[in-house]
Amino acid sequence: MxxxxxxxxxxxxxxxxxxxxxxxxxxxxxxxxxxxxxxxxxxxxxxxxxxxxxxxxxxxxxxxxxxxxxxxxxxxxxxxxxxxxxxxxxxxxxIKAPKASKKLPAFVEEASFNSLLDSFTFEENFEGQRDRLILEFLYGTGIRLAELIGIDHAAIDLHAKTVRVLGKGNKERVIPINDSLITSIRSYLEHKKREHSDNYSEKLLVTNRARPLYPKFVYRVVKKYISLITTSEHNSPHVLRHSFATHLLNKGADLNAIKDLLGHSSLAATQVYTHNSIEKLKSIFEKAHPKA
Incomplete structure (x- = not known):
């Protein structure tokens, strides 16, 4: 073994x-x-x-x-x-595997998550800015938990507005980052430099003791804030990845582009998000079509 x-x-x-x-x-x-x-x-x-x-x-x-x-x-x-x-x-x-029922990916409503980032006052210190950056990174890029923890300073290119992550199978991909995320990164880096200038870490995101993040830590942070905007039990880091993909699809993004952003090896893994999008289309149809 x-x-x-x-x-x-x-x-x-x-x-x-x-x-x-x-x-x-x-x-x-x-x-x-x-x-x-x-x-x-x-x-x-x-x-x-x-x-x-x-x-x-x-x-x-x-x-x-x-x-x-x-x-x-x-x-x-x-x-x-x-x-x-x-x-x-x-x-x-x-050996045949039992059939598993397919569940639609849980996601956070776009308006609810935006209200969290816009209305909630994150403390102007290292901890507050780090927590905000964790949320923005997961939702703004759709990266996996392990990919978030693995990001180091060299992977961030603020000029090109990209981040380089190492995904499953050690496959590297480059993901674009938006201006809001860049602003949060800059703010976090300023606080990190003041707070942990003597304890330099190559990893971008660290704990209060300047140690690299670990899965349970990120889970706690995400659960703490997502619980403020939803009563759903689905409040893990992966829910923000699902939200990223679902919201992109609802806005008309190409499925192949979402596949590449998520780092899926095949389109089949990405197609699960079309079901959530179809529910959105049904809602729009019922409200807008004269014969609905």
Whole structure:
């Protein structure tokens, strides 16, 4: 398994988040094999044993989406074992994933988020300006949480109005930034220079102790402010990414352009936002069409 995870990290370039999830999934599968079948080597498991584990997960009311991720983990693992000639037959070829219901991406209403940025008074200190920049960066560029945390000073080009981010699979992309975001960046940098001149960090965004941001920190910041404008439980950093894409689509942006901005590898991943846009079109149709 150690060799498998090195393969995922260095050859497949999987994200740290995916690696952590796969570690958990394979650990749970290995524990099940030992407890139920007294098997210590996952290479000995056949398709019937794997099916029994999946059935156990279903009976535990694990969400289909989570089960599908665990199945994807096992698919990768057994393909790896086959390539390494550790097994002769891939047992995952006889495994079908349960169908997961497709949920529309949750997003924040455009007017509500703009009112937060325009009306809420962020404190004129390092902490206040950093929190505002976190919100503006996520909503203004649609970048992922890991991409936000990874931004360093050299990635920002205020003259060209761009930011360079490192996405999934170590794929780099350049995203345009608007004037409002540039103003927030300048304000934040001034406060950061005064507050942490002795503790320089290459990372753009840092904590109050000048350490690089970490996921839970960003989650807390986003939840704190988004909770002011919505009662929805959907108030994670990813909701601002969904909002970015949905609002662009509602304004008539090309789907391929949104795909490139989000860093999706295929258009299929981006098309989910068209459903939210269709709901918007229905609303406009019902209000405007004389025969609606």
């Amino acid at each position: 150690d060799l498998f995870f090195k393969y995922l990290q260095y050859e497949k370039r999987y994200s740290p988040h995916t690696l952590t999830s796969y570690h958990t999934d394979l650990g749970q599968f290995s524990q099940y094999l030992q407890q139920v079948y007294e098997i210590t080597d996952a290479a000995e498991a056949d398709h019937t044993i794997i099916r029994s584990w999946i059935l156990t997960l279903v009976q535990q009311n694990i969400k289909p989406r989570s089960i599908n991720r665990k199945i994807a983990c096992l698919r990768s693992y057994y393909r790896f074992l086959l390539a390494q000639q550790q097994i002769k037959v891939n047992p995952m070829l006889r």
